[in-house]
Amino acid sequence: MNHIAVYAVTPKGVTLARQLVSTFGGTAFVPARLYDADCDVDEVSFESLRECVAESFSEFSAHVFITAAGIAVRTIAPHLAGKDVDPAVVVMDQNGQHVISLLSGHLGGANELAGAIANIVGGVAVITTATDTEQLPSLDMVAAQAECSIHNIGAVKHVNGALLAGEKVVLDDPADVLGLKHGDHAEHFIAAELVPFSEEDVPTVIVSWRSAELLEPEEKTLLVHPKVLCVGVGAKRGAPKDAVLGLITDVFHKKDMALESIACLASVDAKADEAGIIEAAETLGVPFVTFAASLLDTVDVPNPSDAPKQAVGTKSVAEAAALHGASLKHGARLVVEKEKGDGATVAVALEI
Structure with a gap:
């Protein structure tokens, strides 16, 4: 564009x-x-x-x-x-x-x-825009600046409206991804863990890599997905995009994870030109990164195998690539061990 x-x-x-x-x-x-x-x-x-x-x-x-x-x-x-x-x-x-x-x-x-x-x-x-004239944070901008995806953009009006009315907004953001727990705007929010349970639908912001189907946000609850999941991918030569994308989609649905929280797809350098993985990444709108086999071979994984070691030089592709890709900024932990599909294997790691 x-x-x-x-x-x-x-x-x-x-x-x-x-x-x-x-x-x-x-x-x-x-x-x-x-x-x-x-x-x-x-x-x-x-x-x-x-x-x-x-x-x-x-x-x-x-x-x-x-x-x-x-x-x-x-x-x-x-x-x-x-x-x-x-x-x-x-x-x-x-x-x-x-x-x-x-x-x-x-x-x-x-x-x-x-x-x-x-x-x-x-x-x-x-x-x-009212939040700007009142020098208040606008949650759509806050999410965008934190490189997060908004699941339900319509809920922004409820959250921003509460801020403009002088009400505190409930904030469920344990890792402070949005940066609202401290600083100039912290006084406008209250941590979710400090709020007594209520059946009432109050203006709330939830930051989570879990799926909307699991969390079921109400009308006034803004669901924000941070880009914190790295999907490691292994694939047979020539595996089509549909095989790779279909496996990723199935795993995320089964594990109640949000596709919007994918930060990248990752694999071994030998797969850098694998069209099926490249096209899957393009469809998801995320980068595809690869790492040297010698580097991935040093990553401690729960399911090492001789097959990838003989084929590309590392005892793990999907799990090792996921863990290494997710740990580039912070630490990482594996949230989905490798799962196999038709010609493809995926694993998912979370930045922590």
Whole structure:
């Protein structure tokens, strides 16, 4: 996906659009009558702004409209899907006096982009998200900054709403992955272990690598999955993606683990070009890393075997790769010993 699309409809706006693209990169979209094939930035002409945005909206991660706010709103409205997937949208006047974060201020980064643009053009960033104006943490941003996945984005409004109302939010985050147990915002949260059991659905944040099917979060409970699981993978030469991915999915379902908590797939260097594992990692949206057989052979595992030792030079592939991959930042422990499928083997280790 491309980065920034900047749209302008007036001569002064086009000049500003070119300045922004020159600074931030991206593409300037300008009316055909104002198009300059010899300008120094990537520039595309349009006859209809509405049709132009219809084609470009899903191709860019951020959109900047140098137009009236109403024009921007009416133009993007048909293409909006949800706060967890919509791109950032910023709108500003042609003099650069006011730079408004219009859409996807948190997850999409529109607030940050508006601030950066305002600094460049000497204007004022207009931020209207309530948690920002009240200097409170917004849990969607906190999760994103901690590189976590949100299972139920709709619960963010309940948690943020409680914070804005001055209520304490229950926090179940034993490892303090979100960093909310200490520091400036700790006073807004109360540790789950200190809260008496109640049948009432109160605003809560749970940080866990366990699956939503196991935890069954209620409407006001935000479930956040940290990237703390390393999946070690061994595979026969030519094992297809479906065999690898199917085994991983089955194991995670059986063990009540969240696929969203996978940090990486790992294996031995001899499998670095194994298409089935590479494609499985791409489908899961995680990196695939490999390690030298001599390194993996030093990892203490519960189920060593002579077969991989003879084939690739290490007594363990899946378990050793999982443990080593999970221990690169901290310690690690095996939460799933190796399980075999059709041409593939997996094991799972947890960062601790």
